[in-house]
Amino acid sequence: MKKFPMISAAALALTLLVSPAQAATDLPASHGFYDEMTYLVNKGVISGYEDGTIKPDKIVTRAEAAIMIGKLKNFKGTQTSTNFKDVSKSQKASGYIAEAAKAGYISGYPDGTFKPYAPITRGDMSIILDLTFNIFNGVGASFSDVSPNMKSYNAIATMVSGNITAGYSDNTFRPNQAITRGQLAAFMSRVLEPKFKNDTHMANSYLRDKTKIYSYSTKQGTATLKFEEVPVIEGNDFGFMWVTRTDWNSATTLLVENETKDALIYGLPYSEAETEIVYPIQVGKTFENGLGERYTSTITGVNKTVNTPYKKFTNAVEITIESGEKYYMVEGYGSVKSLDAKGETVSELSSVK
Template structure:
């Protein structure tokens, strides 16, 4: 046993010495994007500089973004001619720029230029990431500084829905702001790995942990397990990371939890979005009053105690859906918990329709 421990320590030391992150003199563990950059350094998507730095706070140029995307996609970066008048074969990034342009991931300007040394903006970043990763569902809410006539409008809400990028507390996205190497690394890491997507969740979020599996029991003793997985294609189209429902009969459904500073709900691939809660949470607030998809609901309690087989919650929000003839719905209540979403649903007679039974 002692012999094994010594050997393990030696191997661990060698691994740490070879770590790109430790070789980066300007990337301490305390840096906000340390884990994301370390992750991408290990994958060879991000590389350091000859002086031993990675410069996480340096602004990313359009050429550097093309290089990072090219390495992630495995493109041939051998320098070559491009279709852009300002990107020659002799430029370091020319091969990656050409390959990314041919893959329709990046594009230039109307004057035939690419402007490789210009900073890449958050809006441009959203466009690129929406093409690199599957982003089938628009995020909810509305940014004050993103208008419908913006080129990046759709892409911004797509990367928001995919938990790749998030907005700011002041309800802005800041599409014209420049992006740092650390920030761009974070966006790429979130597109590749679920645990990094959790970083986009706002404080007090009702979204669940994407690295865990949640099991629910439904009326009729039906059990379902919900896991966050990467589904490359669905109905012959890219789908990406979604919540997958494994039914007892072997069927599968896919959906996404979506949240903004105004609303939380469930979205289905290339289909509808259903609102489960609105913010700020306040007793008496009514919502879905003009929806043609779901009946009106009202927040009827906060800090409610709810017992489930998994555990007892004391911070649940009670939402009541009253009788509604138009939707053919009989009154029921459901309970939303921060970090867990909907944990329990009961009908007007107290019968449980759905309840959380396990998290692993």
């Protein structure tokens, strides 16, 4: 009788706990996209190669991108004929390409080809993600190499407002640059999971941590802010954004915010936006604000000490509105306290969970 080798329970448990991404020989934990690659491997979107590698720095082809999108959307992927003259039924990605094209997520070229083996660019990937997922298209950033006459212009703005990417430090987006498996994993992970959106925040950002729930004490009661996915409403994409709820009524308010190298802007979706703080931060710097009637705000202090029920901050930026009202901004927390013209507290941060 054939005997099978014995495997200890500990060894078996260890085997089950190690994901394909963790076992990949070319994906150390120190890799810039290790977490994103692991996340998508565990979701079954990315798989490794027979040689034990996962190739995070390999350029992604248009066919490979279609497969990854298809797996996220739970397409069957059964090989089939397509409407593209260079994608036959015998090709591995044919089913995913056909289904994605039918759904309107991808398209080919005027000559009837899809160019499945051509590298996919950052601009093209922005278009595909914009068409595939519910992402709010709000205030985008301006890049020196992205102009309004480009096909990917609106999609790139959506990627920025949706915290999918922030571009490069030299104020470029590089829309024609080919994208790697690791970079694509980052794009897709940020579409799906708020914790990865934090990676797009600038250094010393005043944006809140999107994995936390913020509560504020006000004269009326307690208001909470939670970053969550909002479904499509009346044909408009909303995606992930801050949702405000209060304990004094059942109404909810949606809040979007976007940070560029020049300012942090916030407002209601599909409406006008307010400037909350401008960069670089300098005492005496002024900026205009207001929806309709305009008013001037001035940065009147830095490294201010502010006491709130949550904690004492010693690095707050004080901003004074021309009417005498003040509010205080802190890196990683946004506004932590606001005062009326008499100096009385209007709202203040009470908890972060």
